[in-house]
Amino acid sequence: MNKQINIFFIIILFLSVIYTMRGFLDEQLRIIITIIYSIAIALVIFVIFMEKRNPTRTLTWVIVLVAFPGVGFIFYLIFGHAYRHQRSYTRKASEDEQAFESVTRHRSLMQANGQHLMPGREKFFHLALKLGSPISFNTETKVLADGRETFAHMLYALEQAEHHIHIEFYTIRHDDIGNQFKQILLKKARDGVEVRVLYDAVGSWQLPKAYKNELRQAGVDIKAFAPVRIPLLNHRVNYRNHRKIVVIDGQIGFTGGLNIGDEYVGKGKLFRHWRDSHLYMKGEAVRDLQLTFLRDWSFMTGETKMDPVYLSPEHRNSKIDEGGVQVIAGGPDQQWEVIKKLFFKMITNAKKSIWIASPYFIPDDDILSALKIAALSGIDVRLLMPSKPDKRVVFHASRSYYPELVDAGVVIYAYDHGFMHSKFMIVDQEIASLGSANMDMRSFHLNFEVNVFLYETSSVSRLVSDYVLDMEHSSVISAEALKKRPFRSRMMESFSRLLSPLL
Missing domain, CATH: 3.30.870.10 (Endonuclease Chain A)
Structure with missing residues (x-):
C-alpha cells in the first residue's frame, strides 16, 4: 500500500512540475494538464479530509493547495502529508x-x-501518571x-x-x-x-x-x-x-x-x-x-x-527532595498529544497564577481558549516572549495572538535583554514544567519532545525568581501599543497567522 501511495505522490509531483511550466506548452496540452492536475489535487484534498486532521489545519492545507497550485503541492509534500507517520x-x-x-x-x-502531594490536584496527577512516567521523590x-x-x-x-x-x-x-x-x-x-x-x-x-x-x-x-x-x-x-x-x-x-x-x-x-x-x-x-x-x-x-x-x-x-519530579516524553508516535494535554490541564487546574515563558507562541484553539478563560476568570496569566525575532514568520505569527490575549487580561512581557529562549510554565508557584517543548503547535503535534514536571521542589521556587528577574528586563506590551502598530505589521501578522498551523 505504501508503495502505491508513493507512486501516486510521485505522479502528482511530476504533474506539479509540468503544471508550473505550462506556459511553455501549446494550448491543448495545457488544458489537458490542467484538468489532470485538478483531478489529482482533488484526490489529495480528499486524502487530507480522510486523515481527520484538526479542522484549522485541514482548511489551511486546502487553501494552500487551491491558491498556490503546483508550488502548494510541493510544499504539502515537504510539510503536510502524514499518511505514513x-x-x-x-x-x-x-x-x-x-x-x-x-x-x-x-x-x-x-x-x-503523587495524589497526596498537593490536595485538590488529584485529577492532574491522575492524567500525568496515565500519560507519563512515575513521579520520583528521590531526585x-x-x-x-x-x-x-x-x-x-x-x-x-x-x-x-x-x-x-x-x-x-x-x-x-x-x-x-x-x-x-x-x-x-x-x-x-x-x-x-x-x-x-x-x-x-x-x-x-x-x-x-x-x-x-x-x-x-x-x-x-x-x-x-x-x-x-x-x-x-x-x-x-x-x-x-x-x-x-x-x-x-x-x-x-x-x-x-x-x-x-x-x-x-x-x-x-x-x-x-x-x-x-x-x-x-x-x-x-x-x-x-x-x-x-x-x-x-x-x-x-x-x-x-x-x-x-x-x-x-x-x-x-x-x-531526598521536598517535592516530586516527573520526566514526560511526547511525540507523534503517541496516541495522545501528551505535552499539550498536560499543559492544558495545568492551565485549567490553576487557582491563582499561570506564568509562561516561550520563544515561540503559536497555540492551538484549545490552549488559546484555556489561557483567555483563565485570565477572564481573574487568574494572573503572564506570557514572557522575545522582543526581537530569530525567525520572523514565527515571531509575527506569535504577535498576532497578542491583542485578544491582552483584551482577556493576559499580561505580555517582551524580553529586551537579548533573546529569550526559555521554555517553562509555572502554575500557582507550586507546579512547573521545563523542557524542550515550546508553546506551539509544532511541539504539541509534530516534534519529539521531553519535559520535566516539578511539584513543590526548590527548582520551582528558582524558576519563579528567574521569571521575576526576566520581567525586570522586559517591557509590558500594552493594548494601546498594539492598536498603534503599523498597518504593515498587522498585515505581516495576519499572513503569518494564516500559516501558523503549518509552522
Missing part, C-alpha cells in the same frame, strides 16, 4: 510503552504518593539559567563519566562549544567510556562529516535521528527530534531548552545575550530520562540497551 511510529510507540512498564513497575506506589534538581552555567555543569559532569555517556540533541554545531564537547567525548571514548550521540538529521544538517567521522574513529557511536534522503517524499522531514538529553553513568542528567552551539553563550550573529533555562538532575528520575534516550536509540539503530547497567534502580549519593 502513524504507521511508521506504531512499532516505536508499542515498544516504548512495554519498556516503560517493565522498568517502572512501582507505578502504583508512585501514583498513591535532586537544579535550574541552570543560561548557556554559560549550563555548559559549565555539563562539561564538568562529562569529565567525571566512568561507564557511559548518552547525548541527544536537536542541534549540534561545529563551533567553539561544539568542539569543547567533541574533545571531551574523544577523550572519554579513548579511555573506554561508552559514548553514544543521537542528533536530529534536520536540526544538525550543517554538522560536517569530518566532525562525525573524528568521533567515530575514536569509538563514539554517533547516529542521525530520522535521516531524510529524499526530502519531498519522506514523511520524516516534518517529524523532528527536538529533545535535549544528556545522561552520564545513569546517575546525572540534563534536559531543557539549550542545544549545543555558540549562540547559547551569546556568540551568535543576532544576539549578544541568550536567555535560556536548563535542568540538572541527579537521582531516581534520571532513569526515566535515560529510558527516553534508549528508546530513541533503539528506534534508529535496532539496538536494545535495556540492561541494568543503564537502568539500575540504585542511585549513588541521591538526595
Whole structure:
C-alpha cells in the first residue's frame, strides 16, 4: 500500500512540475494538464479530509493547495502529508510503552504518593501518571539559567563519566562549544567510556562529516535521528527530534531548552545575550530520562540497551527532595498529544497564577481558549516572549495572538535583554514544567519532545525568581501599543497567522 501511495505522490509531483511550466506548452496540452492536475489535487484534498486532521489545519492545507497550485503541492509534500507517520511510529510507540512498564513497575506506589502531594490536584496527577512516567521523590534538581552555567555543569559532569555517556540533541554545531564537547567525548571514548550521540538529521544538517567521522574513529557511536534522503517524499522531514538529553553513568542528567552551539553563550550573529533555562538532575528520575534516550536509540539503530547497567534502580549519593519530579516524553508516535494535554490541564487546574515563558507562541484553539478563560476568570496569566525575532514568520505569527490575549487580561512581557529562549510554565508557584517543548503547535503535534514536571521542589521556587528577574528586563506590551502598530505589521501578522498551523 505504501508503495502505491508513493507512486501516486510521485505522479502528482511530476504533474506539479509540468503544471508550473505550462506556459511553455501549446494550448491543448495545457488544458489537458490542467484538468489532470485538478483531478489529482482533488484526490489529495480528499486524502487530507480522510486523515481527520484538526479542522484549522485541514482548511489551511486546502487553501494552500487551491491558491498556490503546483508550488502548494510541493510544499504539502515537504510539510503536510502524514499518511505514513502513524504507521511508521506504531512499532516505536508499542515498544516504548512495554519498556516503560517493565522498568517502572512501582507505578502504583508512585501514583498513591503523587495524589497526596498537593490536595485538590488529584485529577492532574491522575492524567500525568496515565500519560507519563512515575513521579520520583528521590531526585535532586537544579535550574541552570543560561548557556554559560549550563555548559559549565555539563562539561564538568562529562569529565567525571566512568561507564557511559548518552547525548541527544536537536542541534549540534561545529563551533567553539561544539568542539569543547567533541574533545571531551574523544577523550572519554579513548579511555573506554561508552559514548553514544543521537542528533536530529534536520536540526544538525550543517554538522560536517569530518566532525562525525573524528568521533567515530575514536569509538563514539554517533547516529542521525530520522535521516531524510529524499526530502519531498519522506514523511520524516516534518517529524523532528527536538529533545535535549544528556545522561552520564545513569546517575546525572540534563534536559531543557539549550542545544549545543555558540549562540547559547551569546556568540551568535543576532544576539549578544541568550536567555535560556536548563535542568540538572541527579537521582531516581534520571532513569526515566535515560529510558527516553534508549528508546530513541533503539528506534534508529535496532539496538536494545535495556540492561541494568543503564537502568539500575540504585542511585549513588541521591538526595531526598521536598517535592516530586516527573520526566514526560511526547511525540507523534503517541496516541495522545501528551505535552499539550498536560499543559492544558495545568492551565485549567490553576487557582491563582499561570506564568509562561516561550520563544515561540503559536497555540492551538484549545490552549488559546484555556489561557483567555483563565485570565477572564481573574487568574494572573503572564506570557514572557522575545522582543526581537530569530525567525520572523514565527515571531509575527506569535504577535498576532497578542491583542485578544491582552483584551482577556493576559499580561505580555517582551524580553529586551537579548533573546529569550526559555521554555517553562509555572502554575500557582507550586507546579512547573521545563523542557524542550515550546508553546506551539509544532511541539504539541509534530516534534519529539521531553519535559520535566516539578511539584513543590526548590527548582520551582528558582524558576519563579528567574521569571521575576526576566520581567525586570522586559517591557509590558500594552493594548494601546498594539492598536498603534503599523498597518504593515498587522498585515505581516495576519499572513503569518494564516500559516501558523503549518509552522
